[in-house]
Structures are given as structure tokens and as C-alpha cells.
Amino acid sequence: MGYKHYSCTRDFIVINLNQFSWVPLNEPDGKKKKTVFETYINKDKELKHYCLLSFWKESELTEQDVDVLHAVFVPWKDNDHLNIDRNEKRSAVSEVFFEICCILNINVDTNVYSDSDSSSDESDNNEKDVLSNYNPSREPKNSTLDVLIDFTYGNLSKLMMNIITFKNYMTYKKCTGPEINFDVDLDNLNEQQMSVINCLTDQVHCVKNNFPLQQNYILVQGGAGTGKSYLLMCMYNFIISHLGTGSVIILSHTGVAAQNVSGYTINSVLHLGRNYKSFVSLTGDDLIQFQNKWRLVKFVFIDEYSFIGCRHLAWIENRLRQMADSNSLFGGYGVYFFGDCNQLSPIGDSPWFISMENCMSDNGSLSRVLLLVRHIQATHILTQSHRSSNIDFVSFLGRIAVGECTKSDLNCLNDLKKRNINMLSHKERKSFANALTLYGNPVAFVKAQNNCEAAFKGSDENADGLNNTLYLSIGAKVMLRRNFNVSLGLSNGSIGYVKRIIYYSGQQPPSVPAFDAVKPECLVAEVCGRCLQKRRNPGNPIPKSEVPDTQRERRQGHFGLLNVNVSLARSSRAECSRDLNPRHNYGGKCVYNFLLLIYTRRVYNHFVSENGVIDVPFKSVMASWMKGTTRCMPFVLSWACTIHKSQSLTLSKLNLDIGNKEFTLGLLYVAISRVSDYKNLMLLRNISLDRWNCVKKSKYYFSRLKFLDWLETLT
Numbered sequence: 001m002g003y004k005h006y007s008c009t010r011d012f013i014v015i016n017l018n019q020f021s022w023v024p025l026n027e028p029d030g031k032k033k034k035t036v037f038e039t040y041i042n043k044d045k046e047l048k049h050y051c052l053l054s055f056w057k058e059s060e061l062t063e064q065d066v067d068v069l070h071a072v073f074v075p076w077k078d079n080d081h082l083n084i085d086r087n088e089k090r091s092a093v094s095e096v097f098f099e100i101c102c103i104l105n106i107n108v109d110t111n112v113y114s115d116s117d118s119s120s121d122e123s124d125n126n127e128k129d130v131l132s133n134y135n136p137s138r139e140p141k142n143s144t145l146d147v148l149i150d151f152t153y154g155n156l157s158k159l160m161m162n163i164i165t166f167k168n169y170m171t172y173k174k175c176t177g178p179e180i181n182f183d184v185d186l187d188n189l190n191e192q193q194m195s196v197i198n199c200l201t202d203q204v205h206c207v208k209n210n211f212p213l214q215q216n217y218i219l220v221q222g223g224a225g226t227g228k229s230y231l232l233m234c235m236y237n238f239i240i241s242h243l244g245t246g247s248v249i250i251l252s253h254t255g256v257a258a259q260n261v262s263g264y265t266i267n268s269v270l271h272l273g274r275n276y277k278s279f280v281s282l283t284g285d286d287l288i289q290f291q292n293k294w295r296l297v298k299f300v301f302i303d304e305y306s307f308i309g310c311r312h313l314a315w316i317e318n319r320l321r322q323m324a325d326s327n328s329l330f331g332g333y334g335v336y337f338f339g340d341c342n343q344l345s346p347i348g349d350s351p352w353f354i355s356m357e358n359c360m361s362d363n364g365s366l367s368r369v370l371l372l373v374r375h376i377q378a379t380h381i382l383t384q385s386h387r388s389s390n391i392d393f394v395s396f397l398g399r400i401a402v403g404e405c406t407k408s409d410l411n412c413l414n415d416l417k418k419r420n421i422n423m424l425s426h427k428e429r430k431s432f433a434n435a436l437t438l439y440g441n442p443v444a445f446v447k448a449q450n451n452c453e454a455a456f457k458g459s460d461e462n463a464d465g466l467n468n469t470l471y472l473s474i475g476a477k478v479m480l481r482r483n484f485n486v487s488l489g490l491s492n493g494s495i496g497y498v499k500r501i502i503y504y505s506g507q508q509p510p511s512v513p514a515f516d517a518v519k520p521e522c523l524v525a526e527v528c529g530r531c532l533q534k535r536r537n538p539g540n541p542i543p544k545s546e547v548p549d550t551q552r553e554r555r556q557g558h559f560g561l562l563n564v565n566v567s568l569a570r571s572s573r574a575e576c577s578r579d580l581n582p583r584h585n586y587g588g589k590c591v592y593n594f595l596l597l598i599y600t601r602r603v604y605n606h607f608v609s610e611n612g613v614i615d616v617p618f619k620s621v622m623a624s625w626m627k628g629t630t631r632c633m634p635f636v637l638s639w640a641c642t643i644h645k646s647q648s649l650t651l652s653k654l655n656l657d658i659g660n661k662e663f664t665l666g667l668l669y670v671a672i673s674r675v676s677d678y679k680n681l682m683l684l685r686n687i688s689l690d691r692w693n694c695v696k697k698s699k700y701y702f703s704r705l706k707f708l709d710w711l712e713t714l715t
């Protein structure tokens with residue numbers, strides 16, 4: 001209806017429940033009119049320095065535009081109010097618009113910012129026309145870090161301003177998704193990869209001409225390092241160039257894997273819940289919003305399918321049908337699964353290769369899901385390794401996958417152990433040294449807030465792996481434990497280093513900042529780091545770069561490139577009992593208002609100059625279990641990452657502590673296949689031949705072989 005209908009009386013109301021037949025008020029031909037925000041974001045280059053309000057004021061709006069904006073922005077009270085003069089409408093809209101900007105804490109300086117405006121104060125520049133900061137080409141001239149370090153009250157409000165600005169930006173990024181421009185080249189693809197592109201070309205042709213897809217459920221299987229993710233990026237570029245932005249989504253199971261291909265996690269996009277216990281259908285507004293958000297999608301790429309279990313697959317299929325509002329298989333979208341069934345299998349779900357015989361004891365629901373697996377319409381198998389040019393190493397990987405390692409492999413690995421003993425880089429050695437000093441001499445620690453004694457005494461595992469006390473020291477490696485914003489590179493598993501810790505005025509390490517009822521207490525740690533690196537071409541070292549741009553970051557496959565500013569600000573309601581007497585700090589009364597300020601290189605490129613830092617707010621998270629609830633920072637000290645988190649990555653070096661049990665299929669294979677050669681591998685414990693070949697003892701071993709054979713028949 002377009003007009004606000006509350007607080008006024010109508011003679012009659014027409015309620016249209018079919019949103020598809022709605023036509024926006026402003027366009028008689030049904031074409032969607034862009035909002036001022038949308039127009040602003042896509043503005044011409046010449047207008048790049050215009051702040052939002054200037055843009056709105058300067059823009060040439062048609063009379064009809066003014067009418068519509070007035071109708072949308074200004075609540076309708078009566079006919080006289082509606083029939084006012086256009087100039088009045090314009091100023092009324094301006095006023096409301098101004099209000100919105102104030103609510104959003106967007107600074108609406110009416111002056112047009114100009115780079116040549118050298119007379120203006122530096123700090124002023126940081127505050128004005130904040131939205132134009134979104135333009136990456138505009139670089140603040142001075143480091144904002146200096147401003148952030150000085151936590152006097154005045155500067156704190158500046159900090160809060162930045163926080164709010166970035167909060168808005170983060171929300172905006174969450175809505176718009178990552179800006180992807182993969183730097184990959186179709187010309188590099190080998191014959192096997194090209195055959196997938198040929199298949200895709202036919203499908204794109206069908207979509208363009210509105211023909212239904214002949215095959216819409218396709219699997220790309222290939223051993224570790226055969227270029228599945230690389231191919232996915234090429235396919236993404238190909239589709240975008242033919243069907244436009246938004247026509248394809250990239251999904252992956254884990255945050256790290258999603259980040260590796262600039263995608264989203266499956267559960268977040270498809271609303272399957274964090275612990276996906278049961279499938280819940282979307283209804284009403286939720287469904288409409290979901291469908292609208294992804295209305296342009298024609299293709300869905302899902303990386304690392306080995307992580308996806310049968311039930312999970314069924315839910316994905318179901319949700320895609322909801323998304324497309326269609327009963328066709330996977331909603332009729334062109335769905336591509338990329339992965340390797342020899343790699344890690346799903347947790348708490350059945351892998352696709354589980355044979356039909358194995359699940360007869362099940363009540364039949366799993367058998368039905370398995371039928372869905374059997375619906376795969378085509379398979380492409382990649383065999384040529386791109387990660388490694390060492391043929392011996394590639395065939396060794398093949399032997400690990402099928403459990404056929406030999407004694408000579410073992411000898412070779414023992415040899416290796418002696419040679420590679422000192423392969424830690426200087427930085428890594430320093431980081432380990434810091435780890436050793438950390439617990440003896442913590443420079444800062446952050447305690448979790450527990451709601452009862454049981455929660456206080458509970459183990460870290462109970463609290464989703466989050467620590468009751470988080471110790472920080474310079475050089476400490478930290479890992480994010482929640483998906484915060486995957487499109488900005490902040491996902492569960494992102495790793496960084498603490499670069500420095502800044503205390504609130506007068507405080508010195510190792511003391512914990514004291515509570516001050518008047519001024520908020522702040523502990524700031526700047527965490528900066530690059531963790532796991534990826535190599536594009538074997539033997540081609542990554543050029544060192546302190547500030548990689550997004551494209552280069554993607555090309556080199558940096559993952560978890562994370563800079564974090566940690567700030568603990570206590571709300572005025574906070575009580576200090578927790579710090580003063582840890583024995584009583586589970587009392588439940590104390591209210592902490594944690595803010596973890598966090599930024600990544602991607603954010604960095606948008607907002608700050610080479611030396612500057614601007615932060616993004618990050619709230620504490622809650623972990624609840626039977627016995628209690630803990631609220632703490634969503635990151636933990638990390639000197640290693642799990643093998644599950646490493647799947648999909650290419651690492652330059654690997655120190656591997658494999659544990660004493662192969663608790664899931666593919667553990668050793670995935671771990672070892674992260675590197676390109678023997679020489680980049682260091683095993684921290686002896687592995688017996690039995691262990692190397694233990695996949696053969698798995699009850700699923702033969703089902704997996706059968707599944708692979710079956711996939712071959714579909715090529």
C-alpha cells in the first residue's frame with residue numbers, strides 16, 4: 001500500500017497478500033525504482049566525494065520522485081498534508097532523511113568533501129561525511145590509531161562514532177555480500193577442468209533462453225589439490241560475466257572453507273541453524289525475505305561436499321526448493337557440488353557413500369535421503385594435481401587415501417623427520433616462544449562471565465571451546481571461534497596475532513585494568529596477522545606484502561588475515577566483583593559490556609590508510625549448556641588449527657600433530673595433502689604403518705570405493 005496506515009482511520013483497506021503482483025508506486029511500468037541509498041552507492045565516479053546528504057540535495061529528482069519519496073518517508077496524516085506544494089514536500093523529505101541519518105549516526109555534513117580541502121582539521125575530516133569513507137579511493141591522511149590509543153572521554157566518543165559507522169558498514173556488507181572478483185584465468189584450466197566449463201556453458205545458454213536445465217545436479221570430484229576450488233572461481237567469473245551479479249551463490253560447510261572461495265556458510269545462507277538439529281520450514285515474512293534476497297540466483301556452488309551428510313543434503317535440497325518456490329529437484333537451480341569423498345566426512349551425519357545395506361536398520365528416512373544422493377545426474381572427475389609438482393608426493397597422497405602406504409614410505413617419512421626438524425619460520429619460533437612465556441607472565445587477561453558456579457567450573461569444551469579466562473600477550477596467536485562476518489573474512493577459524501596491547505590510561509601490564517565507575521575501562525589489543533598461506537603455483541613463492549589488496553589476497557589465498565582491536569568497555573551497570581574476587585565471580589549480577597573491535601584487511605582497504613586503524617565492533621558471545629551459561633570473547637588462543645578447519649587450504653608448511661587415533665575417515669589424508677611436498681612437512685610424532693593404512697579398517701571403506709566407482713559411471 002505504500003502509506004503508513006497506523007494511527008489513522010480508513011473507509012476501507014485492501015490487503016494484498018500476494019506480494020508478487022505488487023507494483024512499486026513510483027514506476028507505472030513495474031520497473032523497480034532505486035532508493036536514494038542504492039543510487040548513492042552506485043553513483044558516478046565524478047560524484048565519489050559527495051556525502052550522502054549532499055548527494056540527495058544535489059540530485060535532480062523528478063516531480064514524481066519527490067511525490068513518491070514524500071509518500072514513503074513522511075507519514076501521511078490527512079489529505080491537506082498530502083497535497084502540499086512540492087517544495088514543501090522536498091524539505092519535509094529532507095528533514096526526515098536527516099533524522100534517519102542521525103538515528104543511524106551517519107554524520108551529515110552539508111559540505112562536499114574535497115581532497116584539496118587541506119585547511120580543515122584532520123580529526124574533523126575523520127568525522128565528516130562518514131559515508132564517503134566507504135569509498136576506498138578516499139584515504140584519510142592521518143593514522144586514526146593515535147586517536148584510538150588515547151582513551152580520554154572526548155576521543156572515546158570519536159571511537160564510538162567509528163564503531164557505529166563500522167557497524168552500519170558491516171550490516172551493509174552482510175546484506176550486499178562480498179565483492180568478489182576472482183583473479184583466475186580460464187586459459188590456465190586443464191582439459192578436465194575445461195570439460196566442466198563446457199557443461200556450464202550449455203547450462204548458461206539454457207538459463208539465458210529460459211529453457212529448463214537438462215542436468216541440474218552435478219558433482220565435481222577430485223583428489224586434494226586438483227584445482228576444484230580454482231575451477232569453482234573460474235565458473236563463478238564465467239556465470240557473472242554472462243548472467244550478471246547475484247546469479248550465483250557460493251556456499252561451503254565451514255567458515256574457513258567458505259572464506260577460501262569468498263562464499264558463505266551453508267547454514268547461515270539457508271537458515272539451517274547453527275547446530276542443525278532438525279529442519280524447520282521457513283514461512284511468512286521470513287520466507288518472503290529469503291526468496292527476495294536470492295531472487296536472482298540461478299546457480300548454487302557448494303564446495304567441500306564431503307563435509308555434507310545425507311540429512312544435511314536433504315535439508316539443502318528442501319530449502320533450495322523453498323528459495324525457488326518450485327518443486328523441482330533443488331528448486332531447478334543449477335547445483336554443483338565440489339569436493340573429494342576421500343577427505344573428511346560429516347560430523348553427526350552419514351556420508352554420501354554409506355551403502356544402502358548399511359542403513360536398512362534406519363527407519364527408512366535415511367534410505368530416502370540416499371535416493372537423493374543417487375539422483376546426481378553427472379560427475380566430472382579431476383585427477384591432475386595442481387598443488388604439487390612432485391609426482392612421488394602426489395602418488396604418496398593417493399596411497400594414504402586408499403590405505404596402501406608401504407614400508408618405503410615410512411622410511412622416507414622417518415628421514416624427513418630428521419631433516420625438517422627446524423622448519424619453523426623465525427616468526428613462528430618467536431610466536432612459540434611467546435606462548436611459553438605467556439602463562440608465566442600474562443600481560444592481560446579477560447575473564448568470562450558465568451551465570452552460576454557450575455558454569456564457572458565447567459570445561460572449555462562445554463562452553464563451545466571458549467575459555468573461562470583468555471590470556472593475551474604480545475605475539476599470542478588467536479583464533480575466532482564464531483562466524484562473525486564471513487564476507488569480511490571474519491569466520492570461525494580465522495587466525496591472527498596480538499600485535500600490541502594498550503591499557504586504559506595509567507594502567508601498566510601485568511595488572512588487569514581497574515574498574516572505574518566514571519570512565520569506561522578499556523583494554524585494547526591490536527591483533528594482526530597472516531596465518532595460513534596458500535600457494536597458487538607450486539614452487540612460486542608468495543611475494544611478501546604487508547597490506548595485500550583484496551584481489552591479491554584472493555589470488556594468494558590468504559586466509560584468516562585478521563587484525564583485531566580488542567576493547568573491553570564496561571557498562572555503567574557493571575560491578576567489579578569478578579575481577580577482584582574470582583571465587584565469587586559467577587554470582588550472575590555483574591554485567592560486562594564487551595566490545596571486541598575487529599578489522600580485517602578487506603575492511604582495512606575500504607577505510608584506512610596504510611598506517612591507520614579503524615575498528616569494527618564485536619560483541620561477546622554466549623555459550624549455554626545444561627549446567628550454565630558463559631559469556632565471553634569469541635576468540636581463543638590458538639597455536640594450531642584442527643585438521644577439519646584446514647580442509648580446503650593450501651599451506652606452505654605444516655607441523656602436524658596427528659594425535660594417537662584416526663577418529664574419522666580421511667584425517668591423515670587431509671592433513672598431509674595441505675602441503676605440496678615432503679619438504680614442507682614436519683611430523684611431531686611417529687606414525688606407524690598400521691596408522692597410515694588404517695582407513696582400510698573403517699566400516700565405510702568399501703562403501704566409499706563403491707561410491708567412487710559409481711561416480712565414474714556418471715562421467
Ligand SMILES: Nc1ncnc2c1ncn2[C@@H]1O[C@H](COP(=O)(O)OP(=O)(O)OP(=O)(O)O)[C@@H](O)[C@H]1O
Binds near residue numbers: 188193231340650
Ligand atoms: N588450472 C590451474 N592453474 C593454475 N593453478 C591452479 C589451477 N588449478 C588449481 N591451481 C592451484 O593449485 C592449488 C590447489 O588448488 P585448489 O585449492 O583449487 O585445489 P582443491 O582441489 O580445491 O584442493 P582441496 O581439495 O584440498 O580443497 C591452488 O593454489 C590453486 O591456485
